[in-house]
Amino acid sequence: GNSVTQMEGPVTLSEEAFLTINCTYTATGYPSLFWYVQYPGEGLQLLLKATKADDKGSNKGFEATYRKETTSFHLEKGSVQVSDSAVYFCALAYPNTGNQFYFGTGTSLTVIP
Amino acid sequence: GAGVSQSPSNKVTEKGKDVELRCDPISGHTALYWYRQRLGQGLEFLIYFQGNSAPDKSGLPSDRFSAERTGESVSTLTIQRTQQEDSAVYLCASSLTGTGSYEQYFGPGTRLTVT
Numbered sequence: 001g002n003s004v005t006q007m008e009g010p011v012t013l014s015e016e017a018f019l020t021i022n023c024t025y026t027a028t029g030y031p032s033l034f035w036y037v038q039y040p041g042e043g044l045q046l047l048l049k050a051t052k053a054d055d056k057g058s059n060k061g062f063e064a065t066y067r068k069e070t071t072s073f074h075l076e077k078g079s080v081q082v083s084d085s086a087v088y089f090c091a092l093a094y095p096n097t098g099n100q101f102y103f104g105t106g107t108s109l110t111v112i113p
Numbered sequence: 114g115a116g117v118s119q120s121p122s123n124k125v126t127e128k129g130k131d132v133e134l135r136c137d138p139i140s141g142h143t144a145l146y147w148y149r150q151r152l153g154q155g156l157e158f159l160i161y162f163q164g165n166s167a168p169d170k171s172g173l174p175s176d177r178f179s180a181e182r183t184g185e186s187v188s189t190l191t192i193q194r195t196q197q198e199d200s201a202v203y204l205c206a207s208s209l210t211g212t213g214s215y216e217q218y219f220g221p222g223t224r225l226t227v228t
Binding site: 041043089100101105 | 117146148156169172219
């Protein structure tokens with residue numbers, strides 16, 4: 001079946017540190033991959049996405065590359081800020097069949113000044 | 114424009130009671146999804162509506178759970194005879210179409226506590 005596995009949190013980093021949140025997936029065919037972010041007190045919102053192998057999604061300084069050979073979509077940021085403190089969710093979906101998104105369990109990130 | 118809204122934001126109910134949760138999607142969005150998020154766990158798909166097609170109910174955990182949507186507007190998720198394990202945040206999302214390449218816009222959720 002389809003599933004997404006994320007590294008467990010919580011993750012605590014100092015401001016300006018390098019961030020990696022690992023995400024691997026199990027799927028057949030060619031899903032699209034997503035990172036969603038949930039800031040405190042807010043709903044989930046799309047952070048970035050990639051729709052095919054070797055694509056790199058990027059937004060707000062975050063990047064993730066769709067690696068089919070390792071079935072991974074790790075989230076990275078070179079220098080985190082306090083405002084990046086949130087819960088990050090990796091997800092996959094099939095663009096042409098659509099009904100289900102498969103989400104990981106979420107990784108909580110806290111950035112301290 | 115307005116985002117996805119959900120009501121109530123919090124609901125505390127006694128075990129055995131029925132509850133109804135409401136979702137107002139973004140106007141024009143044909144697809145609507147309900148998810149459940151238990152404490153410390155990921156999002157669990159419950160049900161999906163796409164236009165006037167029959168909904169995909171494959172994620173509903175038991176026959177105590179049901180959902181309705183009229184056209185492309187409001188949806189209600191009903192939980193009958195609530196149990197303590199139903200305590201969770203219930204999230205609604207909508208998107209322009211039901212294909213996975215379209216972004217899902219999430220509401221703030223309804224936190225349900227069954228005592």
